[in-house]
Amino acid sequence: MSAGPDAQRAAVLRRELAYHGHRYYDLDDPEIGDDAYDALLDELRALEAAHPELLTPDSPTQRVGGAVVSELRKVRHRRRMLSLANARSEQELLAWVERMRAHLAREGIEDPRFEYVVEPKVDGLAMSLHYENGTLIRGVTRGDGEIGEDVTHNIRTIEQIPQQIDGAPAWLEVRGEVYMSLADFEALNLRRAEEGRSTFMNPRNSAAGTIRQLDSRLAAERPLSMWCYGIGETEGISFSTHWESLQWLRAHGFPVNDEIRRIRTAEKVVARCERWQERRGSLDFEIDGVVVKVDDVELQRRLGVVGRDPRWAIAWKFPPTTAVTQLHDVMWNVGKFGTLHPFAVLEPVHVGGVTVKLATLHNEEDLARKDVRPGDDVIVLRAGDVIPQVLSPAPHVAERSDRAPVPRPPARCPVCDTPTVKGEGVFTKCPNRDCPGRRWQLLQHYVSRGAMDVDGIGEKQVSVLMEHGLLRTPGDYYRLSAEQLMQLDRFGEVSARNAVEAIAASKERPFGRVLFGLGIEGVGSVTGRSLAQRFRTIDALTAASAEEIAATPGIGPIVGRLIHDQLRDEHLRAVIDDLRAHGVRMEEDGPPPGEGPLADKAIVLTGTLPTLTREEATERILAAGGRVTSSVSRRTDYVVAGERAGTKLEKAERLRVPVLDEDGLEALLRGAGDAGAEDDLRNT
Template identity: 40%
Template sequence: MTPIDQLSEQEAKSELVQLEKQLDAANSAYHQNDAPELSDATYDALKRRNADIEARFPHLKSEDSPSEKVGAAPVEGFGKIQHAVRMLSLSNAFDDEDVKDFDKSIRSFLGMNGPEPLSYTAEPKIDGLSLSLRYEKGILIQAATRGDGATGENVTANARTISDIPQIIDNAPDVLEIRGEVYMSHSDFEALNERQTERGGKTFSNPRNAAAGSLRQLDEEITRARPLLFFAYAWGEISEPLAKSQTEAIARLQGFGFSTNPLTKTCVGTNAMVAHYRKIEAQRSTLGYDIDGVVYKVDDLALQARLGFRSTTPRWAIAHKFPAELAWTRLEGIDIQVGRTGALSPVARLHPVTVGGVVVSNATLHNEDYIKGLDSKGENIRDGKDIRVGDWVQVYRAGDVIPKIADVDLNKRPEETKPFVFPDQCPICNSDAIREEGDAVRRCSGGLICAAQAVERLKHFVGRSGFDIEGLGAKQVEQFYQDGWVKEPADIFLLREKYGSGLQQLKNREGWGEKSADNLFQAIDLKKTIPLNRLIFALGIRHVGENSAKLLAQNYTTWDGFEAAMKNATVGNGAAWDALMAIDGVGAVLAASVVQVFHQDAEAASIKRLTDLLTIEDVVPTAPSDSPVAGKIVVFSGTLEKMSRAEAKATAEALGAKVSGSVSAKTDLLVAGPGAGSKAKKAADLGVETIDEDGWLSLIGAE
């Protein structure tokens, strides 16, 4: 499988389509049919692969992306219930470092810079079926499965048959939605399968399937006969707060008569969290029910409210999954692949081995340091053991579809093996492969003369968020490049001119006819008019993704303005460089990459040949919303005491404001806390309105 940093635009697009199909099928099998077709590790790996590709190619993310879905749509046969508060999924951690990163992200978002530790709850992640129970004035009125997170299946009659679920609650808020997990114990599962076998009925593959299938019966009497259990651990809509902390709220749920997991514990700091994870992991086989990890939640409910939610997951919680399966196999070869930006990426060719239910024959080797047994800081990994062809290696797939090598067995290393020598020349064009200081990756210096880079750039150019030319995909780009028809983007728009109508030469080729050829030329003509942001992205400039292309387009508004600014800029100094660096979201690495392209004669000439053939649409400002800060450029400076800078920025952007990192004549508002310094002075000199943090909170109605 191609490493993500080497995926072409078209390959990424194709793989995302396949991943969406796989994940949708897996969700349906798991959530609707109660018959999962993938292991948890494989499912997690597919979902992480999908997220990683979307992170690299954000413009390829579809409106129906698996990363924006929770569960699966309700099946026919059950009534539907709209959740008052969405039932979200959790993001995942796969090792101790992920847990530490989770804690760091929480502290950063909240602006906690001091050493004081945060308190979290840690509880087993039950492998069952999520259920939401709605009580009004203490009476159970409805029960719903998670469904797709927004709408679930009405299983009220079935839920009433579960002994762990109270029908009436004393001293409850007027509206109370209790959420938890329906599950089945190992002993009850075995007994159920024995009874099913005796009756000639369907047996279940595992307790989770049995629990889900039992709850989602159209005849509640079948559910009543099944030994289902329920752990409560959360809540949805409530008419009044349950408590001030997660710990106190769980205790209150227990007081209402619900079973809560006895292994739930309040932990102060990440060391305590991981220690409790290890304790639960050690007891996993003796618990009597299935778990697949440990869930951590920020204990303070006020902090949970401040942290809020992403599109499908809360910021304040994460699931620390148990390790995926490991396997040993022989490393048969190391191949070097060349990506769009010239990156040389090593790939291990393995003797096929089954890992987590999937046959694996390739694994990523990241870069030359990784092969040597070094990390990005030059420190030892795998105890400093290098990786050689012929080695017996341990492969794992935790959290990623792309398998990785965890270890090397030196006792089985053949005597004739030699350390792998990473090439210093491109295997495609023989140009020097240069590794810049501070860069972990060696890159081909051939640029457009390197066929691998040229083809990958062309694939990127015609990709979905670039020119998106109907009928011109990866396969066609490769064909036209090999035939010498298209060597650079401008050639695409000269095809009709160079080859007459193109029909006679094209229609006789395999896969082409007169109609498909004519359709292609018409599709190319349609894309001669292109929005500025799509053009900038399509150029394939290193470090420029869809979002940064939009930032550049919104700031410069026209191609002429953008091109002139980049040509006038000098990396590291000058007014044009300062203006580029002043764009919030543009850093020195990205800025230098863009500027350098326009100062390379061959690259600049290629771009000029292209733009001379195009009509490039200017950026039209978006209409303002009703927010008092919508459409305004806001700068935050100094110390904010009631929220972190990240929290303030997220709030401002959610209200339609544009947050900048520097004050200029275009700035509409400076929010200045103690220590604002030069920005406050510059704002005063320019006559920019300045308010303090309390003024900001008052302005946006958040006092």
């Protein structure tokens, strides 16, 4: 055979297989049977095996996987993949509509005629597909919205995704959600169980883990699907409405949910969202809400973006997931200040996508108010990634006459057996400062993120170090050597050396983080920074009166007295002296309050920024002389809003407080008040 006829036949087979695949997977209207489809596929496989030069990345034979990559390459999105603000009620959704009207009125657009597109919010992994002249060249995860990971080798294994599209523009970005259907998830777990392999926890985690596999053969074994919900960056094509773009996608073979609707009034949008909520349990894929978008693209452009959320779209979030299970026991943890915290030991129950065995009961006052007892059926709540909690007994429990006694705080510490005492407020305490439970909490708090942020030392490593007698006080961290750590479980040669280097680097943490890391009751991360700014050195702070400490912004007389009394404790003084001897920073090196480019500016942080952590952003603001406050008021100068910004952002818009994204904050830090810096601010 000559290469010419073989190449032509391979091209014909690829087109036929793509056509029949579209009719089968997308239209549910196949024209040929499975045997005929398999015969075409086998013929193409044979041709490619005989002539490897005919094999193309978009070939249907590559759906079964085969590519293995060494790492997931980072890719910057041409256009940011934004997050969505949330609404949880009719009032919040209607308030969103009014905010849009108010914004457009300021733009000179009075009484805009909104139409909306309502789509299911699939609980999967956001994906960006890149097509060049009609050929799929890349699949990229959302990542942080700016930069994602190249997972093209796994995207090609998803049958629903077209490898080639006819009549395509020069460049096309298609956005959607990769997910695993409930039926496919159950079948996958059944197959793995029969093979003696571990099963997966939930469909979303399975989809997210699968799409990031380095070996596409593993991805091909796990059935993934995709719903496409929009078009991003394009060259050579444009749309006047979002609805028009969805129809174009559907016509060109992309999977678009058939139940997406275009709706003319906000009231009907609410009804549609409530209908989705009622049907949630009957769907073959998991959704955690409904997305509502303004249909008109020009209005979208005029509405713009605030922080990392488009003003023209919102997610109607469903209520948190709950389940009923049996409470086996109430047990108690010891906190870093000796306070006893109750938690529930439960009959394992699947709720919110995970199996829950333990749940918080907050404190003894909350435990008494809820009146839950061992043996009760209880309602368990898991909202997103929040720690599961016990809400209340199940409704029928109150009718029982054989309930167990009301659980009480233990008379002796569950860790060190010291008699407990009832302190002020809602907590019973272990008064033993040397209680291993208290010491473990304090020691892992010292190295935690937001405090000294020591990478490589977590809860389990702290336990191992304590068990071997190497760790009793924070100063002991700085006495550790890599050679000591290498002899212990949980440490290898590389991790031991990295941990020692991270411990040494923590000596340079700002003074405010040191104060937070010391575990002083009443001193959180914000309070620690405020104290550092006001008193400048540890000596000045320990010499201050209770009244002087109370005068620090955000503290007050009760907490001021509490902090003052702890700073006079000999044990804490010894810890401070030990840390200072090891070179830990005990003074503030930023400008005093009232100095620096952000002097006297009050700034509120909300949501997740693209590159800066909350702690890093706070430190930079303080270093520039500004103040970071926790609530938005008319005295707030700026709100810095990131992804998943909540009610603080809404309040800022209502009070007309200027809102900045991370770029705007950077401009402000470079020189607040400059004309150039003002260009980067997002004012509402």
